[in-house]
Amino acid sequence: xxxxxxxxxxxxxxxxxxxxxxxxxxxxxxxxxxxxxxxxxxxxxxxxxxxxxxxxxxxxxxxxxxxxxxxxxxxxxxxxxxxxxxxxxxxxxxxxxxxxxxxxxxxxxxxxxxxxxxxxxxxxxxxxxxxxxxxxxxxxxxxxxxxxxxxxxxxxxxxxxxxxxxxxxxxxxxxxxxxxxxxxxxxxxxxxxxxxxxxxxxxxxxxxxxxxxxxxxxxxxxx
Amino acid sequence: xxxxxxxxxxxxxxxxxxxxxxxxxxxxxxxxxxxxxxxxxxxxxxxxxxxxxxxxxxxxxxxxxxxxxxxxxxxxxxxxxxxxxxxxxxxxxxxxxxxxxxxxxxxxxxxxxxxxxxxxxxxxxxxxxxxxxxxxxxxxxxxxxxxxxxxxxxxxxxxxxxxxxxxxxxxxxxxxxxxxxxxxxxxxxxxxxxxxxxxxxxxxxxxxxxxxxxxxxxxxxxx
DNA sequence: TTGATAATACGTGGATACAAAAATACTTTT
DNA sequence: AAAAGTATTTTTGTATCCACGTATTATCAA
Numbered sequence: 001x002x003x004x005x006x007x008x009x010x011x012x013x014x015x016x017x018x019x020x021x022x023x024x025x026x027x028x029x030x031x032x033x034x035x036x037x038x039x040x041x042x043x044x045x046x047x048x049x050x051x052x053x054x055x056x057x058x059x060x061x062x063x064x065x066x067x068x069x070x071x072x073x074x075x076x077x078x079x080x081x082x083x084x085x086x087x088x089x090x091x092x093x094x095x096x097x098x099x100x101x102x103x104x105x106x107x108x109x110x111x112x113x114x115x116x117x118x119x120x121x122x123x124x125x126x127x128x129x130x131x132x133x134x135x136x137x138x139x140x141x142x143x144x145x146x147x148x149x150x151x152x153x154x155x156x157x158x159x160x161x162x163x164x165x166x167x168x169x170x171x172x173x174x175x176x177x178x179x180x181x182x183x184x185x186x187x188x189x190x191x192x193x194x195x196x197x198x199x200x201x202x203x204x205x206x207x208x209x210x211x212x213x214x215x216x217x218x219x220x221x222x223x
Numbered sequence: 224x225x226x227x228x229x230x231x232x233x234x235x236x237x238x239x240x241x242x243x244x245x246x247x248x249x250x251x252x253x254x255x256x257x258x259x260x261x262x263x264x265x266x267x268x269x270x271x272x273x274x275x276x277x278x279x280x281x282x283x284x285x286x287x288x289x290x291x292x293x294x295x296x297x298x299x300x301x302x303x304x305x306x307x308x309x310x311x312x313x314x315x316x317x318x319x320x321x322x323x324x325x326x327x328x329x330x331x332x333x334x335x336x337x338x339x340x341x342x343x344x345x346x347x348x349x350x351x352x353x354x355x356x357x358x359x360x361x362x363x364x365x366x367x368x369x370x371x372x373x374x375x376x377x378x379x380x381x382x383x384x385x386x387x388x389x390x391x392x393x394x395x396x397x398x399x400x401x402x403x404x405x406x407x408x409x410x411x412x413x414x415x416x417x418x419x420x421x422x423x424x425x426x427x428x429x430x431x432x433x434x435x436x437x438x439x440x441x442x443x444x445x446x
Numbered sequence: 447t448t449g450a451t452a453a454t455a456c457g458t459g460g461a462t463a464c465a466a467a468a469a470t471a472c473t474t475t476t
Numbered sequence: 477a478a479a480a481g482t483a484t485t486t487t488t489g490t491a492t493c494c495a496c497g498t499a500t501t502a503t504c505a506a
Contacts, residue, residue, distance in 0.1 A: 013294040015460065016282075040487090050461050052275070055488090059239075059279050063286035065375070071236040072468050072487055087373050090325075094317040102313075150310050152288070156379070238489065262457080273490050278459090295458055295497050 015049045019057035022047050027066045027077065030166035034079025034220070038067065065163050080167065082216050088160055089212035095157050096145065096208060097201040100188070103147035104197050111147065115189055118143055123182055131169045138165075140185060144192075144204075170218045184210070238272045242280035245270050250289045250300065253389035257302025257443070261290065288386050303390065305439050311383055312435035316428040318380050319368065323411070323427040324420045326370035334370065338412050341366055346405055349395075357391045363408060367415075367427075393441045407433070 023043065026032060038058070040051040058075045061067040068076045080088070107115075122136040138161050145154045184207045191203035246266065249255060261281070263274040281298045284290040291299045303311070330338075345359040361384050368377045407430045414426035 014458095017294070052460060052462095056279055056282050059282040060286055063283055071240070074487065084375065087375050090321060090373070091318070091376055091379065094321045095314070098313060098317045150313070152307065152310050153314055156314065264457090275489065296499095297458060 014053070016053040016056045019043065019047060019049065019054045020060055023057055023061055024064075024066065024162065027061070028162055028165045030169055032077045034077050036077045038075040038077065040075070064159055078163075080163070080219055082219050085164070085167065085216055085219050086212050088164060089208055092157065092160050093205040093208040095153065095160070096141065097205040099145040099148040099150070099153055099157065100192065100204040101197045101201040102150060102153075103144055104192055104195070104200055106147050106149065107192055112189065112193065115140070115143060115192075119182070119185055119189065122185070126172075126181065131173050133172050134165060134168045137168070137181070144188075164215070167215050167218055171215045174218065175214075179214070238276040239279045242266065242270060242272065242277045243283055246280055246284055247287075247289065247385065250284070251385055251388045253392055255300045257300050259300045261298040261300065263298070287382055303386070303442055305442050308387070308390065308439055308442050309435050311387060312431055315380065315383050316431040318376065318383070319364065319431060320424040320428040322368040322371040322373070322376055322380065323415065324424040325373060325376075326367055327415055327418070327420050327423055329370050329372065330415055335412065335416065338363070338366060338415075342405070342408055342412065345408070349404070354392045354396050356395050357388060360391070360404070361388075367411075387438070390438050390441055394438045397441065398437075402437070 023038070032038065040054045040058070044051045044054045058067060058069060062069040062075075066078055068078045070076070118136070118140045122133060122140055125133040125136040141161070142154075142158070145157050148154065188200070188203055188207055191200040194200065246261070255261065263277045263281070267274050267277045281290060281292055285292040285298075289301055291301045293299070341359070341363045345356060345363055348356040348359040364384065365377075365381070368380050371377065411423070411426055411430055414423040417423065
């Protein structure tokens with residue numbers, strides 16, 4: 001089975017890899033604020049290496065959209081505008097819709113039980129109020145994507161989850177009221193059980209598109 | 224209007240940018256064969272710079288999937304397996320399907336005429352036998368995508384076109400018999416004229432998925 | 447001759463120091 | 477107060493060096 005996202009932390013080989021992981025983790029957790037400048041020398045000192053591998057890591061982070069690299073003006077933490085956030089959710093909707101459609105024929109009863117276990121774990125994580133609900137939520141979506149058995153598709157979806165992760169955290173930390181996540185995800189499982197691929201695709205699309213507006217209020221209105 | 228792909232060549236600012244453009248262009252044209260090793264020093268000497276910006280460019284090319292970077296083993300030109308090719312066309316189908324759906328409301332009569340002009344230009348490029356049919360083809364798809372007015376979506380689709388470009392060239396150069404491209408693309412325009420967004424989305428999806436098998440035979444069967 | 451192992455050459459990844467170019471901040475002048 | 481010019485800081489790129497991993501070749505034993 002292709003790896004679910006987030007990719008399991010294999011022992012880092014190169015310094016660039018370590019810098020990339022370090023920075024990605026920090027950015028996902030929202031340790032740096034959008035617009036904040038990342039100084040290669042500082043980061044390098046932080047993790048005990050020279051500037052070179054850090055600069056290389058910046059390039060990859062920029063490709064991921066986590067960071068903006070402007071010529072002669074260095075590396076700045078990327079922030080999403082409302083439009084960009086909606087766009088990402090539109091893209092997620094079709095990508096994860098495709099993943100669901102492709103995954104369905106591969107899901108047996110055992111896998112359904114696993115998904116329901118993940119649903120419960122997500123529920124518990126949510127009640128404990130901790131923001132590791134976000135991680136559980138990614139696990140749930142990641143599991144379904146993994147069942148599509150499409151490495152590149154999984155990778156692209158995973159990358160989008162990384163970009164929106166800080167906003168998901170802020171959103172969940174800020175909303176004490178129980179929201180409709182449980183039912184939405186249960187509906188996805190139900191749609192998968194129905195055996196109707198196009199219906200399941202549609203349910204996933206709607207689920208994803210329905211969450212965008214809830215996050216939108218935590219995003220800077222424009223740039 | 225957001226830029227159509229391929230992105231217009233703005234004057235390169237940094238050396239890394241120049242290296243990236245140089246290598247991307249070479250890879251798109253198929254100047255390097257899959258599996259071939261790219262030695263930083265050689266490339267650097269070729270375009271008159273040191274290894275560092277070249278190494279940085281490698282990272283971006285790797286993110287784009289044009290190149291594979293394995294620790295201590297350097298940079299190798301990426302080749303697609305049949306499975307990967309099909310996967311890319313699956314992803315393209317939903318992404319460009321979304322683009323069509325979003326673009327439709329923005330297309331007026333003037334824009335239809337522009338699309339038909341592009342269709343004719345594609346036809347002529349194809350009859351001249353030259354492989355710049357590929358460029359015209361990208362222009363056509365790029366124009367529609369641009370009308371979706373979604374920068375990230377456009378960027379992702381563009382990246383996929385770049386990856387498959389060498390195979391498109393081989394395919395077209397190898398098929399002297401006139402294929403159904405003209406009708407397929409005319410059908411896309413017709414679907415856009417229909418005003419039915421979901422129908423147009425479906426037509427674009429089918430168009431893209433139908434081309435995958437034709438390219439598949441020019442791809443190494445496995446790795 | 448063939449297969450395994452050791453020696454060697456090579457390239458990559460990374461560190462460091464330095465130079466050039468650009469952007470930013472700061473004066474000074476009008 | 478605005479503009480022009482100067483200084484400083486930061487980024488970017490170069491050059492050089494070294495350690496380590498990989499690949500190739502050479503050597504030796506079966």
